[in-house]
Amino acid sequence: MTKNRVFEISAVTTMVTALVIALSIGKEQTMGNLARVLFVHVPSAWLAYLAFGVTLAGSILYLAKKDLKWDRLAASSAEVGVFFTALTIALGMIWGRSTWGVWWTWDARLVLTAVMLFVYLGYLALRRSIPDRIARARRSAWLGILGIVQIPIVHFSVIWWRTLHQPPTILRPGSMEMDPPFRAALFAALFAYTIVYVVLMRRRIELSQLEDRFEEIVAAEERAVAGEAVTAPRYEGSTEMVWDDAAPVRDRRATFVAVAIGLVLAAAVAAVSSQATSLSNWGWVAYAYTVTYAAMLAYVTWLVWRIHTTRRRVEEVQ
Amino acid sequence: MTGFWTQAAEMARKDLRTEVRTGEVFLITIPFGAVALMLIPLAVGTDTPLLRNIGPGMFWVVVLLFGVLVATRQSGVEGTPQQDLLSLLGIDPAAQFTGRAGATTLLLLAFELVLGPVALALYDPQPKGWPWIALLVPLVAAGLGLLGTLAATIASSIASSALVPLLVAPLSVPILLAATQTMDGLRYGNTILGWILLLVTMDLLLAVAGVLSARPLQEASR
Amino acid sequence: MIDPLLYLRAVGVRLGDTPILRGVDLRVGAGEVVGLVGANGSGKTTLLRVAATLLVPTSGEGEVLGAGLTDEARYAIRSRIGLIGHTPALYQNLTLEENTRFVAQLMGAEPGSVGAALDQVGLAGARHRRAIQCSHGMQRRAEFARLLISNPDLVLLDEAHAGLDRHAADLVAFILQGVRSRGGGAMLVSHEHNRMAPLVDRVVELRNGAVGHWEAE
Numbered sequence: 001m002t003k004n005r006v007f008e009i010s011a012v013t014t015m016v017t018a019l020v021i022a023l024s025i026g027k028e029q030t031m032g033n034l035a036r037v038l039f040v041h042v043p044s045a046w047l048a049y050l051a052f053g054v055t056l057a058g059s060i061l062y063l064a065k066k067d068l069k070w071d072r073l074a075a076s077s078a079e080v081g082v083f084f085t086a087l088t089i090a091l092g093m094i095w096g097r098s099t100w101g102v103w104w105t106w107d108a109r110l111v112l113t114a115v116m117l118f119v120y121l122g123y124l125a126l127r128r129s130i131p132d133r134i135a136r137a138r139r140s141a142w143l144g145i146l147g148i149v150q151i152p153i154v155h156f157s158v159i160w161w162r163t164l165h166q167p168p169t170i171l172r173p174g175s176m177e178m179d180p181p182f183r184a185a186l187f188a189a190l191f192a193y194t195i196v197y198v199v200l201m202r203r204r205i206e207l208s209q210l211e212d213r214f215e216e217i218v219a220a221e222e223r224a225v226a227g228e229a230v231t232a233p234r235y236e237g238s239t240e241m242v243w244d245d246a247a248p249v250r251d252r253r254a255t256f257v258a259v260a261i262g263l264v265l266a267a268a269v270a271a272v273s274s275q276a277t278s279l280s281n282w283g284w285v286a287y288a289y290t291v292t293y294a295a296m297l298a299y300v301t302w303l304v305w306r307i308h309t310t311r312r313r314v315e316e317v318q
Numbered sequence: 319m320t321g322f323w324t325q326a327a328e329m330a331r332k333d334l335r336t337e338v339r340t341g342e343v344f345l346i347t348i349p350f351g352a353v354a355l356m357l358i359p360l361a362v363g364t365d366t367p368l369l370r371n372i373g374p375g376m377f378w379v380v381v382l383l384f385g386v387l388v389a390t391r392q393s394g395v396e397g398t399p400q401q402d403l404l405s406l407l408g409i410d411p412a413a414q415f416t417g418r419a420g421a422t423t424l425l426l427l428a429f430e431l432v433l434g435p436v437a438l439a440l441y442d443p444q445p446k447g448w449p450w451i452a453l454l455v456p457l458v459a460a461g462l463g464l465l466g467t468l469a470a471t472i473a474s475s476i477a478s479s480a481l482v483p484l485l486v487a488p489l490s491v492p493i494l495l496a497a498t499q500t501m502d503g504l505r506y507g508n509t510i511l512g513w514i515l516l517l518v519t520m521d522l523l524l525a526v527a528g529v530l531s532a533r534p535l536q537e538a539s540r
Numbered sequence: 541m542i543d544p545l546l547y548l549r550a551v552g553v554r555l556g557d558t559p560i561l562r563g564v565d566l567r568v569g570a571g572e573v574v575g576l577v578g579a580n581g582s583g584k585t586t587l588l589r590v591a592a593t594l595l596v597p598t599s600g601e602g603e604v605l606g607a608g609l610t611d612e613a614r615y616a617i618r619s620r621i622g623l624i625g626h627t628p629a630l631y632q633n634l635t636l637e638e639n640t641r642f643v644a645q646l647m648g649a650e651p652g653s654v655g656a657a658l659d660q661v662g663l664a665g666a667r668h669r670r671a672i673q674c675s676h677g678m679q680r681r682a683e684f685a686r687l688l689i690s691n692p693d694l695v696l697l698d699e700a701h702a703g704l705d706r707h708a709a710d711l712v713a714f715i716l717q718g719v720r721s722r723g724g725g726a727m728l729v730s731h732e733h734n735r736m737a738p739l740v741d742r743v744v745e746l747r748n749g750a751v752g753h754w755e756a757e
Contacts, residue, residue: 093439103439106364114356121349128341131672161360218673270435320648328645332631332638339633339670399629402594407646407690408619533615537596 004202011199014192019289021188025181033281034098039185040292041091043193044084045113050197051081052116052148055123059144062137068212071137074144076204078123080197083299085117090295091288097276098284108155108162115154119147133215196296203303210310217317254305265294322413329409329417334424342391343425344432351384351429352436359440366442373441374501380437381430381497382462382490386483388425389466396474401536411532415467419528423456423463430455447504450514454500457517461493462486464524471528471535492520542606543570545694545725546591551600551609552749553586560586562749563600568694568725573716575736576729578746584729585625587746588696591727592623605694619647622692626699628679630671636682637667643686657685661711676703684711693724701732713739 018039028035058074061067092110093103104110123143130136272279272287279287320328337343358376359369396404404414434455437443445451469485496513503510546568553561561583568574568591578584589595593604593614605620607613630639641654658667661681671679680703687695700712712728716739719726730736736743744751 102366102442104442106359111356111360118349118353118356121345125341125345125349128345218669320646325646328642332634332642335638336631336633397627399625399627400631402589402592402623402625403629403643405594406592406618406621406623407643408615409646 004199007195007199007202011192011195014188014195018185018188018192021185025185028179028182031099033285035182036285037091037095037098037288039189040288041088041095042186043189044088044091044292046190047084047193047197048081048088048113048116050194051077051084052120052151054201055081055120055144056148059141062141063145068133068137071141072205072208072212073201074141075127076201076208078120078144080200080204082117082120082124083295084197085113085120087292087295089113089117090291094284094288094291097273098279098281103273106162108158111158112151112155115158116151119150123147133212133219200300200303203307207303207307207310210307210314214310214314214317217314258302261298265298322410322416325409325413326417326420329414330421330424333418333421337391337421337425343388343429347384347387347391348429348432350387351380351433354380354384355433355436355440369441370443373437373443374445375498376441377433377437377443378458378494378497378501381426381433381458382494383483383487385426385429385459385462386466386486388429389422389463389470389486390482401474405536411536412529414536415471415528415532418470419464419467419525422467423460426459426463426466427456430459445501445504447510450500450504450510453514454497454517457514457521458493458497460521461517461524462490464521464528465489465493468524468528468531471532474535492516496520544568545570545572546602546604546727548590548597548602548609549600551590551597551602553583553590553595554598560749561590561597561746564746564749564751566591566744566751568727570723570725571720572742573720573726573728573740575740575743576727576746577731577733577736577743582746583749584746585698588623588625588698588727588729591694592621592696593618594623619690620693621696622687622690622694623696624680624683624687624698624700626702628671628676628683630679630682632672633670635668635670636663636674636678636685639671639682640685640689644689647690649689653689657688658682660688661685662707677705677708680704681708681711684708684715687715691722692719693722695719695724695726695728697726697728697730699729699731701730701735709735 022036022039027033054077055074058070058072058077062070062074089110092113096105096110097103123140126143127136127140130139269291355376358372362368362372438445466482466486469482469489473481473485496517500510500513502508503513544567546566548564548566551561551564551566552559564583564587566574566587576584576587586595590597590602590609591604593607593609596610602609604614605617607617630636631642634642637654637658640658641651643649644651644654655664655667658664661684663678663681663685666674666678671682674682680700695715697712701709704712716726716728728736728740
């Protein structure tokens, strides 16, 4: 059994265990069943912070050692981090709507999480727009450091701003007194999510390696005067080329399916959200859990698909 | 030689494909717009009635100001060599305009559709009259897409890309008013037909202007 | 084929107050390839753009493929002109194949011609690569593929040899030969005299925006 398999099986097992615990313990005293939303919300938030911490570490290590593996670590973690930040915000909104009746409160923590999301979306956008591998690693490492260093300052500015207006009296996720079963369920979830993070990271780093491999091969060809990709021109009797163009068609179909599923999910979310007033506590829990697992499934599928297509591209040029 | 609509469709497909590759709208402009929506309440205060009041207005302002970036995106793609190529392929300049404006409109529509829920969540404006809003949103996208493409064509081969937003912003006043007044009208039960008609007229006018001016503008650009 | 394919008489171009071309007389006959030389800034690129009908001269007159330089008829003959400028006219985020297909579809060419042309210029293996990931030489080759599809009657090459390997340079000769054999003509700007000399019938020199003549050996 490969190492990946071991991690993946443990991730699924612990996730299922955490889910069973989360749904089976008695309800919480103040929040009732609604509190169960926290078993997906809090671990997502934890992973968001963890992921960006890893990005910071990877960025610093890259600048210190100039080894691209640290850049791959930072980049992978940033993408996983963006995913969990977005999920955290979505679940935070569900939490907000179910407890306070509004989708968004200008709570310091929520604003900070949103800022983090945008900083790292910027980080990913920056990476996409620099074609040169080394320049990309160096510049994004600086942004990776700058982004994190700014976070505490943003944090304090937002908290300061908030307390000047109205001190938060409302119950915030994580600030409640926890009874032991509740705490156990939360720790089980945190543990399971951490393993999920490791699994996602291993796969995401694998993708980065494949991408780098592809770029390396292409760059090597570029250096050769007439590498494999570029051949001598042919002047006579150029035959009509028959190319196997099944691959792009398949890709297009996959994109189409993905967009269709995305639209259906968006419509479903919109439909449920518009019925928010009539949702019971268990309804909210089901909503939050469905969003969480559907999003994770979607991300994993996308990741696997990208690994698959990139591997195919590498094999093609090799 | 190919027909007008084939040419326009090829132009639009090329623009959209470029967007898929670069993600300039989806990965850069849309998040930027979302940040703007988030910054406004930080600056003006976050009490719910206030935000509910200014929400629709802020949404449309952000759509107009940041949507211009969607329109300027194409001036980066079409440099002089590319424009020369299109001319020498014998493509009808009006078809070029139609294709570009079409692609820009589609991207602006996506821009509105993503930012809409963000505005709903942050400002909780509780809009009424969804069927009318469903009509309003594409009309605004088309107006801004046409106006932006027209401005980008006028400003093409001029070095500063910052010029396009300046050209578009003042001319987009009717679009902004029509959008915000329609939302207000729906909320308070006033008649909105006039505003919708204004938008439709403006869209048609811009489309005609863009098609008619395409050839002279192309020939004047050098 | 119309003969001459291109003639210019006393053509002048000003940009603002600056004269770029002054009284240029030029003629490209059917089946003729004319070389154009001159120092940097002597107006070679501007002259090519005038010849391509992309730039309307401020003075003088002329005809390209039978259409006057200021007539509306010039729009109709444009697709018979092939211009390769020094900056590649490729969409940088599209692949070489998509770029070539874009041209083929707009010209109404057969879909199969795209693969054949890319194969002919030796880019079949790189067809799925975006232009931005290609070297200058490869982008040049992709542009030659465009000329193989559009089969223009008047070919205008601006620094076509710059940065090309030996194979690609042969490609220039091949394209010029094709144009010549179908009775078309070409004008070619180059700084590399050794490479240009065997390809052209005669050389024209631009000096300060005006023309001096020169016989090729």
